[in-house]
Amino acid sequence: ETGVTQSPTHLIKTRGQQVTLRCSSQSGHNTVSWYQQALGQGPQFIFQYYREEENGRGNFPPRFSGLQFPNYSSELNVNALELDDSALYLCASSFGGPSSYNEQFFGPGTRLTVL
Amino acid sequence: SQQGEEDPQALSIQEGENATMNCSYKTSINNLQWYRQNSGRGLVHLILIRSNEREKHSGRLRVTLDTSKKSSSLLITASRAADTASYFCVSGSARQLTFGSGTQLTVLP
Numbered sequence: 001e002t003g004v005t006q007s008p009t010h011l012i013k014t015r016g017q018q019v020t021l022r023c024s025s026q027s028g029h030n031t032v033s034w035y036q037q038a039l040g041q042g043p044q045f046i047f048q049y050y051r052e053e054e055n056g057r058g059n060f061p062p063r064f065s066g067l068q069f070p071n072y073s074s075e076l077n078v079n080a081l082e083l084d085d086s087a088l089y090l091c092a093s094s095f096g097g098p099s100s101y102n103e104q105f106f107g108p109g110t111r112l113t114v115l
Numbered sequence: 116s117q118q119g120e121e122d123p124q125a126l127s128i129q130e131g132e133n134a135t136m137n138c139s140y141k142t143s144i145n146n147l148q149w150y151r152q153n154s155g156r157g158l159v160h161l162i163l164i165r166s167n168e169r170e171k172h173s174g175r176l177r178v179t180l181d182t183s184k185k186s187s188s189l190l191i192t193a194s195r196a197a198d199t200a201s202y203f204c205v206s207g208s209a210r211q212l213t214f215g216s217g218t219q220l221t222v223l224p
Contacts, residue, residue: 033212042203042214043158056210090158092212104212106158 004093004107012113018079021110023091025072031055031097032074033104034066035090043090049074050097078112086114121204121218129223134191136218138204139184146206147180149189150214153200161189161202194222 005024013019025032031050035043045058049068063079072093078085088111092104122137140147146165152158164171164180164187171178177190191198199222207213 033210035212035214040216042216043212045207045211045213048210056208058211092158103160103163105160108157 004091004105006089006091006107006110008110009108010111010113012115013081014115015081015083017081017114018077019081019112021076021078021089021091021112023074023076023093023107025074025091025093026105029093029095029105030072031094032068032072033092033094034074034076035092036060037088037090037109039087046076055097081114083114086112088112121202121215123218124216125219125221127221127223128194130194130196132194134194134198134220134222136189136202136204136220138187138189138215140187140204140206140215141185142206144182144206145208147178147187148205148212149176149178149187150203150205151200152203152217191220194220196222196224198222 004026007022033048034046037043046060047057048055052068065077067075088109090109091107094102094104096102120139128134144166146163148163149161150158151161162173162178164178175192180187201217201219203214203217205212205214
């Protein structure tokens with residue numbers, strides 16, 4: 001059984017650019033969530049995907065968008081990057097959908113730096 | 116915004132000692148979880164306690180929950196250097212985990 005994987009591990013972009021981060025869910029998991037973790041803070045919920053549809057969003061603007069594919073892998077896209085978008089982006093997968101309290105398994109994260 | 120607040124923000128102890136971290140949260144919960152994050156293993160789920168439970172054990176971990184005070188504590192007994200990490204209390208719905216700001220625990224050899 002493989003765990004949650006994310007790519008790339010590190011990324012440097014300039015303000016105004018666009019970025020795509022990728023996540024492969026743990027085998028058998030059908031739900032994926034994305035979190036943003038600023039330095040020294042706890043992760044903050046961005047959104048969750050279940051059955052290829054967004055199923056809940058945190059306090060993030062529309063320039064943060066995502067996709068979930070039929071194989072349950074996922075992408076996080078951020079447009080018009082701002083300096084404050086610099087953070088560790090974490091993907092978490094779980095089984096059972098948005099009403100399930102099953103444990104979420106986190107990937108190692110992608111460290112995004114915006115210059 | 117963060118739902119929970121851990122206390123203390125940082126804690127430094129000697130190997131073998133016990134470590135206690137506290138968490139306060141704002142709204143009613145169905146359950147409360149604790150996660151650990153270190154550079155080696157990333158963010159890992161430790162334990163979940165349901166709102167109708169008062170205490171739960173898992174190995175060297177002991178979690179208590181007081182819903183009347185909206186607070187929880189995590190006790191790590193006989194700490195090891197490998198326990199050095201940030202510890203987060205986590206509440207929220209199944210859809211959206213809400214993390215506190217974390218306690219940074221350092222266990223000195």
